[in-house]
Each structure stands twice: as structure tokens, then as C-alpha cells.
Amino acid sequence: MKKQYIILIGAAALVLIYFMVSFIRGDIFKMDNTLAVTDSTWIAPSIYTDNTVSGEERKLVIYGQDLIAHTAKYLGPKGSVAQITNGMNCQNCHLQAGGKAWGNNYAAVFSTYPKFRDRSGQVESIYKRVADCMERSLNGTAVDSNSREFKAIYAYIKWIGQDVQKGQKPHGSGIEKLAYLDRAADPVKGKQVYTTQCMSCHGANGEGQLTPEETEYAYPPLWGANSYNDGAGLYRISNFAGYVKNNMPFAIASHNNPTLTEEECWDVAAYVNSQPRPHKNQGNDWPKYDKKPLDFAFGPYADDFSETQHKYGPFKPIQKFYKK
Ligand code: HEC
Numbered sequence: 001m002k003k004q005y006i007i008l009i010g011a012a013a014l015v016l017i018y019f020m021v022s023f024i025r026g027d028i029f030k031m032d033n034t035l036a037v038t039d040s041t042w043i044a045p046s047i048y049t050d051n052t053v054s055g056e057e058r059k060l061v062i063y064g065q066d067l068i069a070h071t072a073k074y075l076g077p078k079g080s081v082a083q084i085t086n087g088m089n090c091q092n093c094h095l096q097a098g099g100k101a102w103g104n105n106y107a108a109v110f111s112t113y114p115k116f117r118d119r120s121g122q123v124e125s126i127y128k129r130v131a132d133c134m135e136r137s138l139n140g141t142a143v144d145s146n147s148r149e150f151k152a153i154y155a156y157i158k159w160i161g162q163d164v165q166k167g168q169k170p171h172g173s174g175i176e177k178l179a180y181l182d183r184a185a186d187p188v189k190g191k192q193v194y195t196t197q198c199m200s201c202h203g204a205n206g207e208g209q210l211t212p213e214e215t216e217y218a219y220p221p222l223w224g225a226n227s228y229n230d231g232a233g234l235y236r237i238s239n240f241a242g243y244v245k246n247n248m249p250f251a252i253a254s255h256n257n258p259t260l261t262e263e264e265c266w267d268v269a270a271y272v273n274s275q276p277r278p279h280k281n282q283g284n285d286w287p288k289y290d291k292k293p294l295d296f297a298f299g300p301y302a303d304d305f306s307e308t309q310h311k312y313g314p315f316k317p318i319q320k321f322y323k324k
Pocket residue numbers: 068071088089090091092093094104105106108109129130133134137138153174228232233234239
């Protein structure tokens with residue numbers, strides 16, 4: 001009897017010591033990290049636990065994160081630095097400051113830029129890509145590339161993508177591509193979806209709602225004078241539908257538990273993007289017509305499909321045309 005107890009206590013002590021040693025050496029945390037890396041979906045670093053940056057660089061990263069999350073406080077109509085954008089925040093479309101899987105995140109920005117993009121027909125730097133969103137999604141003017149604001153955004157984008165290898169695009173980065181419907185997306189059906197699923201936050205006229213301090217939106221606008229212009233990525237209904245499927249209604253829908261069916265996503269995208277919004281002259285975009293995305297709403301095209309079909313679909317016939 002006695003002997004058995006001693007063996008048992010001895011074994012328990014050994015197990016305890018094993019865990020204490022691995023805890024002190026940090027193996028237990030390493031185990032966590034391994035999970036994060038091998039898990040197929042990207043997980044953003046957290047500035048609270050991260051110690052890869054220090055000093056001035058760390059200050060820039062923190063300012064950059066705040067600029068993404070609360071852009072309007074610095075650059076909106078009541079901005080403290082400049083009044084050059086429409087009052088939306090980058091985070092309205094790049095959720096959790098660009099850190100959310102399937103939330104149009106920044107995982108693959110530092111790893112893939114500079115890169116050639118067909119929209120401009122040029123090799124684009126991170127500055128050019130950020131400036132594009134300021135001029136289109138924020139319907140405003142870009143900050144200067146030498147400004148502290150851009151340096152901070154750059155530092156943040158670099159920091160958030162630190163674990164992604166050059167050229168890699170992790171699972172869950174950007175916006176999900178949904179399969180095309182067999183029919184055109186339908187703004188009339190989309191209005192139904194909007195009224196029941198979106199209007200409570202985004203407003204009867206898509207105008208959104210400011211916070212009580214009126215320095216930024218609690219619920220950002222989906223159309224109208226203060227929304228993104230027709231040169232923005234969300235004006236393409238494939239982007240809008242893929243974004244909404246994984247993320248809206250806000251804090252309810254998720255990648256594993258979407259609220260809307262894919263048909264509803266396409267239809268609500270068609271409805272929202274049929275409403276009035278600021279116009280951007282895009283005459284110099286897509287210098288090669290056959291490189292325009294199928295759902296780009298402005299001709300001329302390298303095919304005979306109408307602007308309406310390019311905007312709402314059906315996209316399968318257009319897709320077939322270009323596969324020949
Ligand atoms: C209205 C929504 C919206 C807002 C607001 C917005 N963006 Fe974007 N952004 C997009 C969409 C959509 C894309 C992807 C476009 C595409 O794939 O055609 C994108 C792409 C990007 C990319 C490239 C991502 C990649 O992986 O290639 C960067 C960088 C970026 N945005 C930065 C910003 C910054 C910085 C701000 C704020 C100054 C901002 N965006 C505000 C919608 C938005």
C-alpha cells in the first residue's frame with residue numbers, strides 16, 4: 001500500500017515538474033503559436049502582447065492602428081489633422097483595423113506589394129494602394145506620402161503582416177469570392193433584404209448614423225453624399241456581396257455562420273449599389289479593356305455586353321466569353 005502511494009505521488013510530482021519547466025521555457029506558449037501558424041486561417045498579432053517593435057516604430061504602429069480604426073477623427077470633416085475625407089473609417093470596411101479574417105484584412109498587403117495591378121496598369125506601391133482607398137472609398141484626398149500619417153499607416157500594415165511570408169496570401173485574407181448566380185442580381189429583392197436586415201443600423205436612406213460626438217460613424221453610410229464613390233472596390237457587387245456574407249449584419253454574421261444566403265448577398269449588393277453616390281472620373285482606369293473585372297460597371301469593354309449586365313449580371317455568359 002505505502003509503496004503504491006509513493007509511486008503515485010512521485011509520478012504526479014514528475015508531471016507537475018514537466019509542466020512547470022515547459023511553462024518557464026515558454027513551450028506551452030509555443031504550442032499555442034504552432035496552432036496559430038498551422039491553422040488555415042490567419043490570425044492578426046496584437047499590439048498588447050507583441051514586442052517585435054519598440055521606440056519610435058512602436059509609436060508609429062499604434063498611431064497607424066488608430067488612424068485605421070478612427071480615420072475620421074483625424075482626417076474626416078471634423079478631423080484634427082486635416083479635413084480631407086468623407087467621415088468614414090478605414091475600419092468600416094477593413095474590420096478590426098484590418099485584422100479580421102474574411103473581414104477584408106491587411107494580412108497580404110506587406111507580403112504582396114509592390115505589385116502590378118490591372119486597374120492602373122502599373123506596379124503599385126503600398127502608398128498608391130492606400131491613396132486609392134482615400135480617394136475612392138473615403139471619397140477624398142490622399143495624405144502626402146511623407147506625412148506622419150502615411151508613415152504610421154505603412155508601419156502598421158508592415159507590422160500586421162509580419163508573419164506572412166513574401167508572396168503569400170493567407171487563408172481568409174481580402175474578400176471572399178462568391179459563386180456567380182445564374183440570373184442577374186435583383187435590386188428589388190435586395191431592397192427587401194435591406195429593409196429587414198440592414199436598415200436598423202444603416203438607416204432608411206443608407207445614410208448611417210454618427211456617434212453622439214459626431215466625429216465618426218457608429219453605423220457608416222452605404223450610399224449618398226457621405227459614402228464611397230463609384231470608383232471604390234465596394235461598388236463592384238462581387239466585392240460587396242462577399243464582404244456582406246461574412247460580416248453583416250455586424251457582430252451577428254460570421255464566416256462560419258453567415259446570416260444571409262449568397263443570393264441575398266448579391267441582391268442586397270445590387271440594391272445598395274443602385275442608389276445614388278458620389279461619382280469619380282475613372283477614365284484612366286483599366287487601360288486594357290479585357291482586364292476589366294466582369295462586374296465593372298463602366299465601359300468601354302472588350303465585349304458586347306451592356307453596362308447594366310456588367311453591373312448586375314448575369315455574369316456567367318460574360319465569364320464564358322472571356323474563357324474562349
Ligand atoms: C468603403 C469601404 C472601404 C474603406 C472605407 C476603405 N477601404 Fe481599403 N479596400 C476596400 C476594398 C473593397 C478593397 C479591395 C478592393 C479590390 O479587391 O478591388 C480595399 C483594399 C485595400 C488595400 C489593399 C488590400 C490588398 O490585400 O490588396 C489597402 C492597403 C487598403 N484598402 C487600405 C485602406 C486604407 C488605409 C483605408 C482608409 C484610409 C481604406 N482602405 C478604406 C474598401 C475600403
